Amino acid sequence: MWITMGPQHPMTHGLWTLRVKVDGETVVDTEAELGYIHRGVEKIAEARDFTQVTPYCDRLCYVSAMTWANSYIYAAEDLLEVDVPERAEYIRLISAEIQRLASHLMWLGAFGPDIGNLTLMTWCMRDREMFLDLLQELGGSRMHYNYPRIGGVKRDLPVGFADRTRAKVKLFEQRIKEYEMMLDQSTIWLVRLQGVGYTRAEDMVNSGVSGPNVRAAGVNYDVRWAHPYSVYDQVDWEPAVEKPTSVKGADCYDRYRVRMEEMVQSCKMVLDALDKIPGGANTHYSTGDEMILTKAPTRAPEGATGFSNYECTRGASKFYIEGGGDGRGKNPYRLSIRSPMFITIPYVAKTMIGYKVADIPAIMGSFDPCIGETDR
Amino acid sequence: MSITSEQNEAAASAFLEQAEERFGGSGVAVSIEHHSNAVKFAFVRMTCPPQHWVALAKWMRFDAGINYCSMVTGTHYPEGGDRTWGLVYHFLRQPIRDVEPFTSDVLKAERLEGMDIPLEVEVLIDLPDGREPSVPSIQSIWIGADWNEKETWDLVGIKFEGHKNMHRVLNPHDSPEGFHPLQKQHKIRYHDYNEMYDDAQGFVRKPADEGRVK
Numbered sequence: 190m191w192i193t194m195g196p197q198h199p200m201t202h203g204l205w206t207l208r209v210k211v212d213g214e215t216v217v218d219t220e221a222e223l224g225y226i227h228r229g230v231e232k233i234a235e236a237r238d239f240t241q242v243t244p245y246c247d248r249l250c251y252v253s254a255m256t257w258a259n260s261y262i263y264a265a266e267d268l269l270e271v272d273v274p275e276r277a278e279y280i281r282l283i284s285a286e287i288q289r290l291a292s293h294l295m296w297l298g299a300f301g302p303d304i305g306n307l308t309l310m311t312w313c314m315r316d317r318e319m320f321l322d323l324l325q326e327l328g329g330s331r332m333h334y335n336y337p338r339i340g341g342v343k344r345d346l347p348v349g350f351a352d353r354t355r356a357k358v359k360l361f362e363q364r365i366k367e368y369e370m371m372l373d374q375s376t377i378w379l380v381r382l383q384g385v386g387y388t389r390a391e392d393m394v395n396s397g398v399s400g401p402n403v404r405a406a407g408v409n410y411d412v413r414w415a416h417p418y419s420v421y422d423q424v425d426w427e428p429a430v431e432k433p434t435s436v437k438g439a440d441c442y443d444r445y446r447v448r449m450e451e452m453v454q455s456c457k458m459v460l461d462a463l464d465k466i467p468g469g470a471n472t473h474y475s476t477g478d479e480m481i482l483t484k485a486p487t488r489a490p491e492g493a494t495g496f497s498n499y500e501c502t503r504g505a506s507k508f509y510i511e512g513g514g515d516g517r518g519k520n521p522y523r524l525s526i527r528s529p530m531f532i533t534i535p536y537v538a539k540t541m542i543g544y545k546v547a548d549i550p551a552i553m554g555s556f557d558p559c560i561g562e563t564d565r
Numbered sequence: 566m567s568i569t570s571e572q573n574e575a576a577a578s579a580f581l582e583q584a585e586e587r588f589g590g591s592g593v594a595v596s597i598e599h600h601s602n603a604v605k606f607a608f609v610r611m612t613c614p615p616q617h618w619v620a621l622a623k624w625m626r627f628d629a630g631i632n633y634c635s636m637v638t639g640t641h642y643p644e645g646g647d648r649t650w651g652l653v654y655h656f657l658r659q660p661i662r663d664v665e666p667f668t669s670d671v672l673k674a675e676r677l678e679g680m681d682i683p684l685e686v687e688v689l690i691d692l693p694d695g696r697e698p699s700v701p702s703i704q705s706i707w708i709g710a711d712w713n714e715k716e717t718w719d720l721v722g723i724k725f726e727g728h729k730n731m732h733r734v735l736n737p738h739d740s741p742e743g744f745h746p747l748q749k750q751h752k753i754r755y756h757d758y759n760e761m762y763d764d765a766q767g768f769v770r771k772p773a774d775e776g777r778v779k
Contacts, residue, residue: 223734223735224733224734224735224736224737227735227736229746231720231747232746232747232751263602264602266601266602267600267601267602270601270602271602273602389663390661390662390663390664391632391661391662391663394632394633394659394661394709395632395633395707395708395709396708396709397633397634397635397707397708397709397710397712397713398709399633403661406663406664407663407664407668407669407670408660408661408662408664408669408670408672409669409670409671409672410659410660410661410672410683413567414567414568414674415567415568415659415683416568416573416606416683416685417567417568418602421567422567430669430670430671431669432664432666432667432668432669433664433666433667433669434666434667435666436665436666438663494653495602496600496608496655496685496687497602498635498657498685505635507635507636507655509636509638509653509655511640522640523638523640523747525636525638525653527635527636527655527713531712531716532709532712532713535711535712536708564735565735
């Protein structure tokens with residue numbers, strides 16, 4: 190019998206449909222249907238110039254807007270051949286890592302009720318608000334910041350931002366321990382997650398899965414480590430990696446653990462970057478100062494292309510831009526976006542085969558789906 | 566701590582040598598390029614005629630260790646020139662292997678060598694003129710290419726021969742046959758109407774623009 194879960198279903202974390210073929214309680218086949226909120230960002234971008242594309246990239250994923258905007262910006266900088274001041278790179282790193290904390294908290298807060306732990310949602314929303322406030326100080330709005338610019342960032346760190354960030358990050362480092370105390374000793378949490386949704390590293394890589402989901406299977410591959418883009422090679426951190434508990438690979442519990450560990454690493458990176466930032470974290474340069482923004486050309490050279498490979502919160506997001514050249518105006522001729530979840534969701538749907546219907550929310554939730562970036 | 570540019574250069578030039586040895590004289594062009602943004606690392610760019618694509622893909626997957634298909638981009642160039650359709654594939658080589666239970670494979674960047682060093686590969690395929698561009702599918706070589714190819718067909722309209730279970734993914738399933746929105750004959754509203762940003766409400770809209778619908 191085929192069951193249709195979605196497009197409105199608590200399991201989906203968005204708007205998509207999972208069609209499940211069941212034999213009793215066991216899943217025997219699945220099929221993912223995407224595209225419910227396809228906005229055509231790639232087409233829209235062809236009628237915008239390079240700076241005008243950034244807000245659309247913010248809205249690709251409303252949970253981690255900063256990382257997606259950064260991802261686009263690196264591709265555009267590759268295309269336009271811009272050298273970014275180091276202070277701006279540090280600010281981007283700090284903002285991206287704060288965004289990663291907020292995004293992982295959103296994931297954990299949505300994952301908790303899936304498993305039956307409603308407390309977790311209220312705790313995570315409480316802590317996420319701290320980081321959204323910090324990002325709001327930078328970008329001016331709560332979710333879609335439009336903060337990075339081609340050649341730098343929009344504004345410097347506000348006065349007092351460094352102190353507030355340090356205080357909040359240090360508080361959150363303690364709170365992570367609270368989470369772990371609550372979750373790692375909770376029978377419901379362990380029973381629902383351990384031994385469910387096994388995935389193997391090589392399978393995942395061949396299927397195009399990336400990011401924390403692969404690191405949960407015991408390999409520390411991370412774009413920030415392999416192709417360090419920003420200043421990730423200068424701050425103190427280690428890629429988060431989990432030890433899987435079975436030959437069958439990583440289960441839902443490993444994927445939960447690796448994201449907790451990643452939050453710890455993000456905290457470490459933010460604190461370290463605030464100490465190392467050139468010019469000092471408490472200095473405030475005026476908007477447009479050459480410490481935070483360089484002038485970037487508006488037209489791309491003929492035949493030039495730009496590519497970025499960026500560790501987003503859910504995996505590697507990639508942009509490919511083909512420039513306009515003289516004959517084609519100031520717009521990108523072709524902007525192609527590769528979203529990690531677009532590849533991951535069909536793969537996850539297939540990993541559910543063999544498990545019970547009741548395990549579907551746990552498996553799906555542990556991969557952190559986001560439909561905004563999936564459908565673009 | 567992380568991969569150095571020397572390792573990256575060494576991996577790229579080793580790949581270049583192997584590729585030239587295997588595909589030299591067959592029309593496959595290989596070169597080493599560098600990104601020009603903050604990430605200055607090298608990557609390999611290959612240009613491949615469509616008839617050699619499957620052989621090249623198999624060699625990359627099984628002999629050169631390229632285990633990750635990142636993305637597939639199709640582009641439509643209707644204004645003429647030497648090509649009408651272009652395909653760009655992005656691949657990655659990642660040192661990822663299954664691990665034993667209760668262990669982890671913590672890669673130390675300075676100890677990686679040879680085919681374990683991460684490497685980015687870009688493959689460009691220019692397709693001949695025609696209303697129905699097509700290229701052999703690599704779905705059976707990298708599973709990760711499956712949904713990328715579906716998306717490229719759905720949005721750009723390039724056919725992937727031998728792709729099993731091809732269907733619409735982002736457009737509605739009942740979209741008209743032959744409708745692929747990223748082809749350039751489909752203009753979005755205000756495509757060549759620059760006044761839009763000064764006049765969002767359209768008060769001073771040009772008469773020629775009246776009656777245009779999205």
